Amino acid sequence: MSLELERERLSAFFQFGQSVDCVVFGFDGVSLQILVIERGAEPFYGAEALPGDLVRIDEDIDKAATRILHDLTGLDNVFLDQLKTFGRVDRHPMGRVVTTAFYSLINQTKYNPRPASWAVKARWKSLAELHEMAFDHRELLETALDALQSQVRQQPIGFELLPEEFTLTQIQNLYEAVLNTQFDKANFRKKILSMGVLKPLDKTEKAVRHRPARLYQFDTQRYHSLSKQGFLFEL
Amino acid sequence: MSLELERERLSAFFQFGQSVDCVVFGFDGVSLQILVIERGAEPFYGAEALPGDLVRIDEDIDKAATRILHDLTGLDNVFLDQLKTFGRVDRHPMGRVVTTAFYSLINQTKYNPRPASWAVKARWKSLAELHEMAFDHRELLETALDALQSQVRQQPIGFELLPEEFTLTQIQNLYEAVLNTQFDKANFRKKILSMGVLKPLDKTEKAVRHRPARLYQFDTQRYHSLSKQGFLFEL
DNA sequence: GCAAAAGTGTTTGATCTACACCCATGA
DNA sequence: TCATGGGTGTAGATCAAACACTTTTGC
Known part of the structure; x- marks a missing residue:
């Protein structure tokens, strides 16, 4: 044909x-x-x-x-x-x-x-x-x-929803809202920090009426280099 | 308009x-x-x-x-x-x-x-x-x-690729082929059996020139009832 | 008995969970 | 100084990796 x-x-x-x-x-x-x-x-x-x-x-x-x-x-x-x-x-x-x-x-x-x-x-x-x-x-x-x-x-896509610089509590709130659960504060922090893809900044929150939280940045470069070595972001 | x-x-x-x-x-x-x-x-x-x-x-x-x-x-x-x-x-x-x-x-x-x-x-x-x-x-x-x-x-979709009745080694081979890795036999068995979605049968392989392996069936019903209770199949 | 694969047990270290506790700030 | 969240340490339980060992079959 x-x-x-x-x-x-x-x-x-x-x-x-x-x-x-x-x-x-x-x-x-x-x-x-x-x-x-x-x-x-x-x-x-x-x-x-x-x-x-x-x-x-x-x-x-x-x-x-x-x-x-x-x-x-x-x-x-x-x-x-x-x-x-x-x-x-x-x-x-x-x-x-x-x-x-x-x-x-x-x-x-x-x-x-x-x-x-x-x-x-x-x-x-x-x-x-x-x-x-x-x-x-x-x-x-x-x-x-x-x-x-x-x-x-x-995958570390949650960070897209946050400002460039954010506190650990902000991430936790985000994950809790998206996944509709609660996490233990201490354990959540340990887990997310242990992945090594958050860069701590020498800055803190301003104008809060409690101890100001440290700000972090998602370290895209580090995430990519870890990914190439087989690292998987999880939870 | x-x-x-x-x-x-x-x-x-x-x-x-x-x-x-x-x-x-x-x-x-x-x-x-x-x-x-x-x-x-x-x-x-x-x-x-x-x-x-x-x-x-x-x-x-x-x-x-x-x-x-x-x-x-x-x-x-x-x-x-x-x-x-x-x-x-x-x-x-x-x-x-x-x-x-x-x-x-x-x-x-x-x-x-x-x-x-x-x-x-x-x-x-x-x-x-x-x-x-x-x-x-x-x-x-x-x-x-x-x-x-x-x-x-x-998700337990791998079983779709196997016959109704299969041996644990068959599943392991399947997973190794699909994921392109190797698993430790003992650990693989422990993990997959611990999920409780495989029903052991009173049957074994036939006509093999070594100890015949027990046959199993995927227990769809049990999987669904476990799923409803929040169970997640993994690895 | 031997080869070949089935099937099990144990040790060790990592990871997760729960929970208690201390710290820095504004008012 | 008090309330509020930030931030950390630890004990116990659970889980995963590595590896050695025993069992059952055909030949």
Whole structure:
């Protein structure tokens, strides 16, 4: 069969729409937050949704995710990890749209969603505040949460959610919020420090009404060199 | 903006092809195997490829994966897990095709790919035997391998690769092949038995020229009841 | 008896858990 | 000086690695 004929026969298949949706996690010091937008177009006009849109026909999916997240929220330089693809026939009321979900952890202090210039309003919401969402976005969100919980224990991605410099208690609070557990303070500290990927700084917190805590930095270089030697971050 | 107008504006986006590709792992007692087919159509006619095809416009992606795997290899009742979606613009020479890869572990003894009736030849190949593959299938395969290696340590999916009844040495060989390591026999046994998900049978191997090994079965029920109590399978 | 693999026990050191205790700061 | 969290030490339990040893089968 010639290429031409084949192409002809296949044309009936080339009618899918492809979209991306981004689950962006943040942490405000107490609870996990998700970046949502208010939809500015049908369907689900005005409903809360994950930032997402249709991919252009000449655009890589990964690049589309980055572009679309930027277009809708102003966020830049965000590392997006692919989560899963959702392809039920009836998931989009306006046609056959397959969506690929991405997720990301960002440092909330670096991004304040108060954009005067963007048409769409983006804002942080805690899990508890989120109820109805457009499309199957609630399902995407749950899937992202599961992925986050299992990834956060095996890779040092939690630090993405914190400011550059942070205290050990901040990390502990973060892990407790994400994994929904409690850790013993002494043991948590010993464990995380024993991995050797935190660089202690000669700085402390300011203006707290108790003994100020030492600040630490995640030591990316050291983590990479340890990784090459077979070291695995865990818990 | 009305729904009609919106639909009109969007039509330019609805020109994607969606395909699925399946990475099916088997184990022959010594090394990990992958089920491949010889392509019967352009492009890459005659080349080795993962079983895969275009999804129909009215078909769920998950269901398409099951159907296509069956059409191409005769395999049935296979649990397919979604792996990742590959969406580079130039990954398919005949148009914009986004593919979603699935993967699965099956018991090789239950499936002998010697189908007289199927047009396409499916066969097992070990990793070492596989070189050139159609499209970006080599990349999909590598991704599946990574996923397999990390999943196999956290969930009791390795048993899918073994016959119903197996010896402890068989499991150990399997784990060593998949993870590409060596385990101490005594310690491996203690660990896997201590999890309490293997049911010892009153049977042994036959026709071996050494002391015959006891046979075991994976105890699915017990695994599920332990899981509910927070038990985690590991290593 | 011998080869070959099945199967078990022990020692040692590392790691985890629980919990008690001391320290530095602001008010 | 008191309240509040920061920060540390230790005993006991649990777990993991290394390795030697015994058992059962076919030939």
